[in-house]
Amino acid sequence: MATVPGLGGGGSLGVAFETTMGTYVAPVTYVPILSETLDYTSTPYTSEQIRQQSIRSDAQPSYYHVEGDVEMEVDPNFLLYFMYAGRHNVTKTGAGPYTYKFVPNSAGTGSTAAGTTTEKTLSVTVVKNGEIFGFTGCVLSGFEIRVDTDTGILMATLNLMGLAEATAVDPTEAWVAPILYGADSHRLYMDAAGTAPTFASVDVNHDGLRFGVNFNCTPQNRVRADRSASYIAFGITEGTINTSLDFLTRADYDAFKAVTKKAIKMESLHGGVTLAAATDGVRVQANNFFYNTYRIPLQGMGDLITAEVEGEMLGITGGDAYEVHCKSAVSIT
């Protein structure tokens, strides 16, 4: 127990796949994060009894769940744990390093099961100034993978939603060397929409990229002798792409007006120019999206003319709306 204030840098966050959804598991891997906001989330009931007074008279604990965001530099060793907790079908290929491919499915709720191809829920353990917080039944309710426009570093925001706070064991952290993707790691490709776009040539006109997916999760509480959530429900999947394009010709603008369907892929790699050849890497890919915003303002005499663009992902017959690939030495079994 600490007796003096502590720094965030002395804390830690660890994760583990659950065998049974909502049953705490001590961390098996410790994730180097930039920040986290996981919290017990509840609105206590306050009583407005009419008893000749104009102030609420009582408060009682209400239903609760846990929710918050994790910010981190993308590292494929750790990103894959969070991707397993999303509404994804998963495949694992390779003999080490392994390539994990995550594509969206239509599951209604979070679930967990053993094996490499099944979705899983996470137990997340956070240590703050020596105090230990355990959060169970966590699913990935959304994520954003982005190239930071100032530094070129590949970053992620992971939105988590879980069932309950649980008694956690005092963890003993073990840290591996970080794998970060700097400004020279990324290759971005554009193509027409398709189930397997060719992505023949690199596109160099994008200033940053934000690849975001929101599963619109809601916690579900049921009548039982427990205030924690019974399960997390998934809603509609919404995928968005945000970027800023150097404006060269009207071609993309006309595609925006015609709602022409496009595909985009970005790979961030070490040790190779393709994911197949790389020693480790992350790929985000949308196979079918359209621009729903395309603004090209003349902003000022000395300003570059750029198009501020937002795209919305769509499903595609015979294929997947989007794919996230993690190539990593980590072997999930």
Add this chain to the structure above:
Amino acid sequence: MAVEVVLKVKEYPDGYEFDLGGFVVPNNGSVKLDDDAELSFVARHRKNIKDYFANNEAVEIKGTPKYSTKQVEEMYPTPVVEAIPSPYLEEEGTGSTTEGGDGN
């Protein structure tokens, strides 16, 4: 007297290095800590190395730690924060009176 720290993290390949808090161990390998290294570990974590890794299924400590739990507690006792004494207050005259309120 040295302890040997053995690490087995099943998700990671052999040889992958882990920083266990001041020293590095390869996965599916081990490292021996001499007395100096063990003392540095105790100073960093304020715990005996066997106690520190007691909950970690991936780590096995072989040998007997140089410092027992009791010795570590004596080396690094939990600091006690001194109570701040209340300031001395002069007594007020007759004290305040309270008029009947409206119940709020």
